[in-house]
Amino acid sequence: MALMKTALSGVAISALLTLPVLAQDIPTDVTLFKNVDIFDGTSETLLEDQDVLVVRNRIERIADEIPSSGTYELEVTTGRLERTEVLPGAGVTGFAVIDEAGGTETREVAVNVIEGEGRTLMPGLIDAHYHLMLAASQGDAWRLEQPDYTHATMVIEANNLLQRGFTTIRDTAGPGFGIKKAVDEGMIPGPRMYLSGTLITQTSGHADRTLPFEEPRIFSGQVPVGEGVMKLDRVVNGRDEVLAAARQNLKQGATQIKIAIGGGVYSFYDPLDVTEFTDDEIKAAVDAASDWGTYVTAHVYTPKGVLRGIRNGLRTIEHGQLMDDETAQEMAERGVYLITQPFEADESLKAIADPIQWDKYVQVVDGWERTAELVKKHNVKMGFGTDLVFAPDMNGTQGDFLARFSPWFSNIEMLRMITSTNAEILALSGARNPYQEGPLGVIEEGAYADIILVDGNPLEDVAILGDNGSNIPLVMKNGEIFKNTLD
Ligand SMILES: [Zn+2]
Numbered sequence: 001m002a003l004m005k006t007a008l009s010g011v012a013i014s015a016l017l018t019l020p021v022l023a024q025d026i027p028t029d030v031t032l033f034k035n036v037d038i039f040d041g042t043s044e045t046l047l048e049d050q051d052v053l054v055v056r057n058r059i060e061r062i063a064d065e066i067p068s069s070g071t072y073e074l075e076v077t078t079g080r081l082e083r084t085e086v087l088p089g090a091g092v093t094g095f096a097v098i099d100e101a102g103g104t105e106t107r108e109v110a111v112n113v114i115e116g117e118g119r120t121l122m123p124g125l126i127d128a129h130y131h132l133m134l135a136a137s138q139g140d141a142w143r144l145e146q147p148d149y150t151h152a153t154m155v156i157e158a159n160n161l162l163q164r165g166f167t168t169i170r171d172t173a174g175p176g177f178g179i180k181k182a183v184d185e186g187m188i189p190g191p192r193m194y195l196s197g198t199l200i201t202q203t204s205g206h207a208d209r210t211l212p213f214e215e216p217r218i219f220s221g222q223v224p225v226g227e228g229v230m231k232l233d234r235v236v237n238g239r240d241e242v243l244a245a246a247r248q249n250l251k252q253g254a255t256q257i258k259i260a261i262g263g264g265v266y267s268f269y270d271p272l273d274v275t276e277f278t279d280d281e282i283k284a285a286v287d288a289a290s291d292w293g294t295y296v297t298a299h300v301y302t303p304k305g306v307l308r309g310i311r312n313g314l315r316t317i318e319h320g321q322l323m324d325d326e327t328a329q330e331m332a333e334r335g336v337y338l339i340t341q342p343f344e345a346d347e348s349l350k351a352i353a354d355p356i357q358w359d360k361y362v363q364v365v366d367g368w369e370r371t372a373e374l375v376k377k378h379n380v381k382m383g384f385g386t387d388l389v390f391a392p393d394m395n396g397t398q399g400d401f402l403a404r405f406s407p408w409f410s411n412i413e414m415l416r417m418i419t420s421t422n423a424e425i426l427a428l429s430g431a432r433n434p435y436q437e438g439p440l441g442v443i444e445e446g447a448y449a450d451i452i453l454v455d456g457n458p459l460e461d462v463a464i465l466g467d468n469g470s471n472i473p474l475v476m477k478n479g480e481i482f483k484n485t486l487d
Pocket residue numbers: 129131172387
């Protein structure tokens with residue numbers, strides 16, 4: 001090893017590491033993307049013809065030209081990358097570690113070179129409103145099949161998300177703490193997961209899935225299947241029960257709390273116009289979450305519901321398609337994010353919908369255009385979340401949802417939603433954010449290496465991010481490649 005170090009000669013490049021590096025942390029291999037055009041998650045233009053070096057799970061260096069072999073000198077005491085020197089021959093990089101006594105040690109590592117050939121390199125996609133279990137469930141299968149069957153479908157869907165280019169989801173109701181653990185441990189492929197746990201709802205609320213003749217738990221003592229076995233929702237009433245439900249989710253590892261505070265489309269008991277949970281109940285959820293350093297989001301469509309929510313401390317709003325001018329203005333003033341869906345009144349959906357549900361759905365579809373105008377008028381911060389449920393065959397359209405915003409938003413605005421703005425929403429989890437080594441949703445030195453390569457330029461056409469990931473030949477998450485169909 002020492003011989004190799006002394007044989008070095010050539011180009012010197014300096015760069016900085018963000019964290020101290022210890023000798024035992026030197027990886028056995030690194031990944032180098034050559035010749036890519038970068039969309040960094042925020043900028044309006046591509047950074048053309050760049051190289052990107054990934055070391056461990058983060059982006060180490062972005063530059064015009066990074067040699068595919070050489071020596072990276074890492075000073076142990078400060079963690080500074082001293083210089084890179086080119087070695088004859090490709091594919092091997094030596095890391096020279098300068099220890100505290102001033103001596104050096106060089107270790108060979110393999111360089112996995114990815115020839116980008118002018119493709120776009122951008123942050124992995126983020127879906128800020130997903131339900132891993134419900135997206136994987138064919139209709140009501142989640143409560144009709146054995147739980148382990150349902151969990152198997154979730155494992156399959158976790159990998160499908162990655163294959164479509166989605167490297168992070170924010171799960172806004174449902175189980176998944178065990179699957180997240182297995183993903184994070186590298187046991188199974190899947191995206192980063194920010195889980196809400198059970199959706200907290202009131203009796204008769206959006207997530208009260210009891211049958212009409214079923215007595216609620218508080219009267220019967222019986223725990224409904226969605227609550228007990230499948231961990232999808234929690235029906236509670238009053239401050240104490242809301243606190244208990246929120247704290248149970250936090251205990252399991254929830255990164256944010258989700259409550260339902262207004263009528264829903266799929267739910268049978270609550271018309272769209274109703275408001276759910278009192279000020280005191282909403283405040284209870286916010287108290288529990290903020291004591292844990294995180295925040296609360298809510299399912300809600302109406303102005304009254306949105307206003308009650310944000311005045312009691314909600315940081316994000318899910319849906320909001322029926323909002324009005326005053327509501328949009330106050331959301332903007334309070335810096336509350338909106339995650340909404342441009343649903344379409346598809347005739348094929350009408351054919352299978354219950355008439356009551358269809359009537360509510362049409363109201364939401366009609367409301368969306370007005371909401372889009374209000375969002376633009378008041379500059380409300382917008383995230384991106386698909387809310388795909390009950391039709392696994394449709395999950396391949398996840399990326400196609402982005403282009404549906406085209407009548408109202410520019411390509412760069414839409415691309416920010418699905419990358420950097422969604423990452424801002426994830427960061428609201430504060431102390432409960434499980435991924436704090438670097439930023440998500442951006443391509444910059446020090447950021448997590450959640451990276452996709454795209455055939456084409458999404459700044460010219462965001463639709464190329466759809467079609468079940470067919471234009472996304474490579475997906476990397478946390479520095480590891482999960483898809484590579486490049487020749
Ligand atoms: Zn949802």
